[in-house]
Amino acid sequence: MNRRRMVVASALATSALALSACGGGSDPLDNSSGGDGDTGSGSSESIIVGSANFPENELLAEIYAGALEAKGVSVSKKLNIGSREAYIPGLEDGSIDLLPEYSGNLLSFLDDKATAVSSEDVYAALPAALPEGLSVLEQSTAEDKDVVTVTKETADKHSLKSIGDLKGKNLILGGPPEWKTRATGVPGFEKNYGVTFKEFKVLDPGGPLTVAALKNGTVDVADMFSTDPTITTNGWVTLEDPENQFAAQNVVPVINKEKASGTVSDALNAVSAKLTTENLTAMMGEINQEQKEPADVAEEFLSSNGLS
Structure with a gap:
């Protein structure tokens, strides 16, 4: 509180x-x-x-x-x-x-x-x-949960299935500005999984900027929403969250x-x-x-x- x-x-x-x-x-x-x-x-x-x-x-x-x-x-x-x-x-x-x-x-x-x-x-x-x-x-x-999303190419290249698999991969994360400080954002990845990123890019909340950034490789990992049909349409991969960073x-x-x-x-x-x-x-x-x-x-x- x-x-x-x-x-x-x-x-x-x-x-x-x-x-x-x-x-x-x-x-x-x-x-x-x-x-x-x-x-x-x-x-x-x-x-x-x-x-x-x-x-x-x-x-x-x-x-x-x-x-x-x-x-x-x-x-x-x-x-x-x-x-x-x-x-x-x-x-x-x-x-x-x-x-x-x-x-x-x-x-x-x-x-x-x-x-x-x-x-x-x-x-x-x-x-x-x-x-x-x-x-x-x-x-x-x-x-509708936040889901950590990567392209199939990124998932295959780095053998990514879970958020924890991002550890040590030196990738770029994209998400909304509040992810800089929220427990469900950058601090949560480090606390729950020991994952840090090469860079954090501020994007819109799972919107067109995020979709474009993931498509063109501006970011490697993106915050999206589980109800977004764009994930299925593009064949992207949502990473498992065994530590329940997202309730x-x-x-x-x-x-x-x-x-x-x-x-x-x-x-x-x-x-x-x-x-x-x-x-x-x-x-x-x-x-x-x-x-x-x-x-x-x-x-x-x-x-x-x-x-x-």
Whole structure:
């Protein structure tokens, strides 16, 4: 918890700047842009839905938003905010009310001494780790983990099957900027596997920059997401993680407790009940390969699952 307090204190200004650049013309730090905050039922309710800065999280935020709108909730969206260092303070100060999260990485961010690994244990540990005023609703079976990915050529050349096999190989790692300091990033590789890298290159979170860098050899090892169909399409190899550097990563809504009315909770829990790793992977294929907009893919998901 000391890590969370330190990060949140230092990131409040960053949060305000990041949020002000995201979506809409009104001031995102002014809750009046999202309505009166009444937690009653139907259209009297309002909620601000945020997302991290990568397509899958934007997709999930669009799904949450559409499900809530179908129940008469007034929704404002602040998408592509950034990393947890930016949006966790936003959740705390009310700049946003709701955001789709990934259980294991969230727990690790909030409590760097957490030891929970399984889906059930991670979920059980989250309430105590969350900042006051925030809660999680029901988690889905859908899981999207960070995966350490290499090309087949690199795997064959260096006999790579596990993350531990990277030890002593002097390779270049690519990942999001927060991997410089996070326990799931560069420090974790050294602590858990004794692995150090020749260089760390800052890329986007499993996005097009990462894909391009792995394809053209700018990096040898990259952080990607397990639901990304690009991995299979390119015949790339994900390295095993026997030391559980990456814990369970179930998709779960994080929400301001004051906004978690019966209407809102029921709508979001219904979404979680329908989300699976398989349909999330398929939806990401539509976005990454068919170039569909996340909002359109979200609408199709809600319609096909009776949630709109």
